């Protein structure tokens with residue numbers, strides 16, 4: 001039987017990954033300290049199957065990480081635990097670095113300390129590592145716009161401009177697009193990629209690094225104001241309030257349904273493809289406004305309002321070049337999200 005250690009296994013994505021791995025016959029151990037911003041109401045993770053061994057472990061505490069690795073000797077590690085606030089990371093840099101960077105090195109050191117290496121390590125990285133990503137001008141010039149500054153936002157200059165070129169965003173391609181983080185969270189996710197890859201290469205451990213686009217679906221915490229924009233939209237719509245949309249409503253995102261992401265993570269755990277570095281998205285970009293409108297329609301709430309507000313560190317556009325076949329259509333996924341709030345129209 002494969003023993004799989006899932007860090008962050010009590011979270012939004014992790015709890016679903018864990019359930020699937022249990023169904024597939026893995027012996028699953030979860031290391032998660034139940035971050036109060038994500039789990040405000042629980043002292044024990046209610047959504048994990050009973051077969052799972054749960055350990056309330058904070059990755060920033062090296063002796064605890066040593067102890068779980070020593071007692072588990074996992075064959076596979078799925079590393080999901082992280083501080084995930086993009087905007088928040090610009091004012092709480094150390095917290096993000098401590099958990100995402102130091103927490104990851106504690107995990108790697110724990111294996112060295114025990115003299116055991118896993119067969120594979122799967123890391124949930126993020127599309128955030130690309131920052132604004134690559135944009136292309138009408139003349140075919142490809143540029144990497146710098147991070148938007150407070151004066152750009154204040155002046156309503158939403159789209160990046162480089163050398164006066166009219167630009168459109170190119171999709172992310174892991175093999176081509178250069179990482180250019182625009183917030184501390186993104187820097188720490190890129191650091192995680194490097195840490196896991198160099199350590200695993202040195203110890204002959206197979207790696208799968210999955211750069212997730214914006215994951216949505218039922219089960220994401222509604223109490224964390226820093227992540228999960230569609231969950232926050234759905235909560236607002238469920239209260240009958242108008243969804244407030246930032247900038248001019250034309251921020252572009254690739255919303256990928258959580259079950260589709262879980263499929264990819266489980267496939268990566270299988271290890272059929274070695275040394276994997278991959279973007280995980282739907283491959284279909286949507287504006288924030290059109291997405292908010294679908295949620296409002298499904299929930300029967302008022303028309304969304306474009307506020308012109310903004311958040312430092314946010315990028316204008318992000319989407320993956322490819323989705324997979326069988327990805328959940330946006331409208332279907334949003335209907336499931338809205339229904340999970342108990343507000344879906346019966347029509």
Ligand SMILES: NC(=O)c1ccc[n+]([C@@H]2O[C@H](COP(=O)([O-])OP(=O)(O)OC[C@H]3O[C@@H](n4cnc5c(N)ncnc54)[C@H](O)[C@@H]3O)[C@@H](O)[C@H]2O)c1
Nearest residue numbers: 008011012013032033034035058059081082124126212215
């Ligand atoms: N949800 C998305 O849209 C998205 C997009 C890109 C990447 N990701 C990545 O996917 C992973 C999972 O994200 P999620 O959306 O399920 O987030 P989540 O916040 O629901 O889950 C993360 C889990 O990690 C745990 N955790 C946080 N700090 C910890 C620590 N110090 N020690 C132990 N556990 C800790 C939390 O308690 C939580 O259960 C993260 O690594 C995130 O960076 C998510």
